[in-house]
Amino acid sequence: MTTDEKITQLEEYIVAYQGAHYRLAYSYVKNQQNALDIVQDAIVKALRSIHRLEEIAYLHTWFYRILMNTAIDYLRRHKRMIPSDDALFAREQSTPANPDLHMDLWEALNQLSVEQKTIIILRFFEDMKLQDIAKVLDLNVNTVKARLYATLKKLRIQMEEYHE
Amino acid sequence: MNNLQNMKQQYHDIPLPKELSDAVQHALHQNRSKKSWYRPLLLTAVAILALFIGSINLSSSFANQLASVPLMSSVVEVFSVQDIERNYGDTEVAVSKPVITGFNDKQFEQILNEKYEEENRELFKSTSTEKGRISLDRQAVVLTDTENVLSIARYTTVTQGGSAQSIAIDNIDPHNEWVITLPSLFKDNTYIPAISSYIYAQIEQREDRLYFTDEEGSITFNTIDANQTFSITKDGQLTIYFDEYTIAAGAAGIVEFTIPTDVIKPSLMSNYYIK
Structure with a gap:
């Protein structure tokens, strides 16, 4: 496949999955403008390095990897600029119908690292296979499995605490 | 798991801003006007590959043999080994190093191999502190492999806006085991x-x-x-x-x-x- 053909596929993919990409970026930074910035940065990076993607079948996991790394990079660079009370910020941003339910998601995710968030979101919200998540994180499947269980354990404990 | 179901629903309820589609189109378009940035890099890579193919059969294995010089007492071989590879953020690095084996003087061999490794470390360090997008590509090529002369070249291409290519060559006498x-x-x-x-x-x-x-x-x-x-x-x-x-x-x-x-x-x- 030529680089031009890969670019065309990538462009189609990006347009089709922009919502999913935005939601993942948003869940890292919980801020609309920052999430848009990350999505844009990731797209530019992906287009620039698409010639290095040997197997087009991995486009999806490859792009998620770029997206996640872009977000990590962004968080590192803008550490001080992102509001520390981001849970509060998130609630203001998306004014949910049921504030209590909404709390579940953000309260839970807030306790997790970027990697843990990624595992939970991709596995349970995006229904991604563990094998594919392993590719996104560049880890082996068993490691991802172990981290998923550890994260679930952590979440469950926190959720119980929250409901008590 | 009920909690996860709730969370999933909430996740998919994250509202998509009306600006998203414009932002995505803008990013896609931004690249189109800058395509020329990576094209020359690809051409360079192809040019270097062409140099390789003349002398050796490229395999996808971890170490590519670049040269094999049979001598009286031993066979001196040169391999190209992928040394550093990063594709992270604005930095794109693909650096190979030559590795020499088969000298009788193991110390001489070690000095050369350590030198190649050190060159790559230095190069990588100098680019990793640069701001903005940067691409670093380094290839090891054997220019000459005879009993008298083994010319080992390292082609470096740094792309940062424009691109600059440089070359370093060691000419080694594999028979007498010294550098010319x-x-x-x-x-x-x-x-x-x-x-x-x-x-x-x-x-x-x-x-x-x-x-x-x-x-x-x-x-x-x-x-x-x-x-x-x-x-x-x-x-x-x-x-x-x-x-x-x-x-x-x-x-x-x-x-x-x-x-x-x-x-x-x-x-x-x-x-x-x-x-």
Whole structure:
């Protein structure tokens, strides 16, 4: 496949999955403008390095990897600029119908690292296979499995605490 | 799991801003106008690959054999090994190093191999502190592999806005196990003006006008360095190299001149390496 053909596929993919990409970026930074910035940065990076993607079948996991790394990079660079009370910020941003339910998601995710968030979101919200998540994180499947269980354990404990 | 179901619903309820589609289109478009940025890089990679294919059969294995020189007591082999590979954020790094095996003098072998490793570390360090997008590509190529001379080149391409290509070459005598330096080929320093005036005359003759000139239009190239990058061809001819941008415009890339042996004959120490 030529680089031009890969670019065309990538462009189609990006347009089709922009919502999913935005939601993942948003869940890292919980801020609309920052999430848009990350999505844009990731797209530019992906287009620039698409010639290095040997197997087009991995486009999806490859792009998620770029997206996640872009977000990590962004968080590192803008550490001080992102509001520390981001849970509060998130609630203001998306004014949910049921504030209590909404709390579940953000309260839970807030306790997790970027990697843990990624595992939970991709596995349970995006229904991604563990094998594919392993590719996104560049880890082996068993490691991802172990981290998923550890994260679930952590979440469950926190959720119980929250409901008590 | 009920909680996860709730969370999933909430996740998919994250509202998509109306600006998203414009932002995505903008990012896609931004790239289109900048496509030229990585095209030259690809071409460079293809050009270097072409150099490889002439001498060896590229396999996708971890280490590519670049040369194998059978000697009386051993076989000296050179491999290209992927050393550093990063594709992270604005940085794109693909660096290979040559690895030499088969010398009797293991210390000599180790010094060379450590040197190649150190070169890559230094290069990587210098680019990782740069801001903005940067791409670093380094390839090991064997230019000559005879019993007398093993010329090992490292082509470095740094792309940052524009791209700059440079070359480093070690000429090793695999039989005697030492490094051949440019001054060591000659009796005295007369080789410097002899080679320089030959190159000057060549530049004057070339009509592509890529070579740098001063305000009056005279060629700015003056003299080679005493330790100018060089290689020895398998026919025993001396070849002199200049990095991109040192004596000519970028379009010329790395510039090389093969020096006819007659030009340097009076200065030559012997005709053991140069014939």
